[in-house]
Amino acid sequence: MTPQDGGKEMMGSVRWAFRCGSWTPSRSDWLLAARCIQREEKDRIGQFVFAKDAKSAMAGRLLLRKFICEKMGIPWSEIRLGRSPRGKPFLATPQKQVGSDSGQAWSFNLSHQGDYAVLAADQGVQVGVDIMKTTMPGSSSVPEFFRIMTRQFTAYEWRIIQSAGSELQQLAAFYRHWALKESFIKAIGTGLGFNLQRVEFHLSPEPLVPGSVLRHTKMHLDEEQEDDWIFEESLLDADHHVSVALGPAGISGCTALPSSLPPPASFTRLSSSELLASASPLTDEDPAYWEGFKTKAEAPQRQRDTHMST
Numbered sequence: 001m002t003p004q005d006g007g008k009e010m011m012g013s014v015r016w017a018f019r020c021g022s023w024t025p026s027r028s029d030w031l032l033a034a035r036c037i038q039r040e041e042k043d044r045i046g047q048f049v050f051a052k053d054a055k056s057a058m059a060g061r062l063l064l065r066k067f068i069c070e071k072m073g074i075p076w077s078e079i080r081l082g083r084s085p086r087g088k089p090f091l092a093t094p095q096k097q098v099g100s101d102s103g104q105a106w107s108f109n110l111s112h113q114g115d116y117a118v119l120a121a122d123q124g125v126q127v128g129v130d131i132m133k134t135t136m137p138g139s140s141s142v143p144e145f146f147r148i149m150t151r152q153f154t155a156y157e158w159r160i161i162q163s164a165g166s167e168l169q170q171l172a173a174f175y176r177h178w179a180l181k182e183s184f185i186k187a188i189g190t191g192l193g194f195n196l197q198r199v200e201f202h203l204s205p206e207p208l209v210p211g212s213v214l215r216h217t218k219m220h221l222d223e224e225q226e227d228d229w230i231f232e233e234s235l236l237d238a239d240h241h242v243s244v245a246l247g248p249a250g251i252s253g254c255t256a257l258p259s260s261l262p263p264p265a266s267f268t269r270l271s272s273s274e275l276l277a278s279a280s281p282l283t284d285e286d287p288a289y290w291e292g293f294k295t296k297a298e299a300p301q302r303q304r305d306t307h308m309s310t
C-alpha cells in the first residue's frame with residue numbers, strides 16, 4: 001500500500017466506556033473478573049484502599065483484554081500485557097496481530113477517572129485518551145485551586161479558562177483543557193516529566209455538547225500549530241470530558257491525516273456482562289480476594305462529600 005492509498009484503507013476505531021461508578025459487582029462477578037486478568041494486575045488492584053479505585057482499575061484491565069481479544073482476534077488466554085518504563089500498557093505477546101481487518105497496527109490507551117473507565121483504540125495512528133470529571137475542589141476555593149495549578153497551563157489557556165463564566169463553567173473549562181493535555185501526554189507515553197507549558201490548546205469554536213464529537217481543537221507545540229495531531233473531544237455526560245489524541249504512528253512517518261481516519265464516533269457504553277463477555281479465566285478462584293474487596297470503603301469521605309456538592 002502506498003501513502004496515497006491511506007484514505008481508502010479500512011481503518012479500525014474503538015471507543016468504549018464503562019460506568020464503573022455504578023458497578024456493584026457480586027461475589028461471583030468480582031472473583032471471575034479477578035481470575036481473568038494477569039496475576040500482577042490482580043495483586044495491584046487488591047492493594048487499593050478504596051473500592052472505587054479497585055473497580056475502575058479492574059474495568060480498565062477488562063476493557064483492554066476485551067479489545068485485544070475481540071478486535072485484534074487474539075484469544076484471551078494468549079494475551080500478555082506489559083507496561084512501558086513509564087507505565088503505558090502495550091501488548092507484549094503475541095506480537096503478531098492475527099485477525100485484524102487490515103495490516104495497520106493498532107494503538108490503544110485507557111483512562112479511568114470520575115465515574116467511568118474508557119478505552120480508545122485506532123489503527124495506523126498513536127492514541128492517548130483521558131477522561132476528567134468536573135468536580136469542585138475538595139479543600140480550597142476555586143481561585144486558590146487554580147493558583148495551585150498555575151504551572152499546568154499557559155497564560156493564554158488560563159485566560160480562556162477564567163473567562164468561561166461561573167465557577168462551575170470555569171472548572172469545566174479547566175478539566176476540558178486538562179483532558180486535552182493529558183491525552184497528548186498519554187499518546188506519546190511520557191507521563192510525568194513533560195513540560196506542560198510546551199503544549200497549548202486552542203479550543204474549537206463550536207460548543208461541546210453531550211452526544212457530539214468535536215475534532216477542531218488545535219494543539220500548539222513549542223508555539224507552532226501541530227496539524228499532524230487531532231483531538232477528538234466529547235462529553236460522556238454533563239460532567240465527564242473525554243479527549244482522544246491521535247498522532248503520527250512512531251517512526252514510520254505515517255501521519256494522522258483526517259482523510260485517513262474513520263469519522264469520529266461517540267463512546268459506546270458497555271454493560272458489566274459485555275465487559276466480561278469474551279473473558280476466560282487465567283488463574284484459580286481466590287475467595288480471599290472477595291473478602292478483601294468487600295471490606296473496602298467506596299471512596300474517601302471528602303470525595304463523597306465533594307461529589308454530593310456538584
Ligand SMILES: CC(C)(COP(=O)(O)OP(=O)(O)OC[C@H]1O[C@@H](n2cnc3c(N)ncnc32)[C@H](O)[C@@H]1OP(=O)(O)O)[C@@H](O)C(=O)NCCC(=O)NCCS
Binds near residue numbers: 185
Ligand atoms: C500516568 C499518567 C500519564 C496518567 O495518569 P492519570 O491521568 O492519573 O490516569 P488515567 O486514568 O488517565 O490513566 C491511567 C491509565 O493510563 C495508562 N497509563 C499509565 N501510564 C501511562 C503512560 N505513561 N502513558 C500512557 N498511558 C499510561 C494505564 O493504563 C493507566 O491505567 P492502569 O494503570 O490501571 O492500567 C499520569 O500519571 C501523568 O504522569 N500525568 C502527567 C502529569 C500531569 O501533571 N498532568 C497534568 C495535565 S494538565
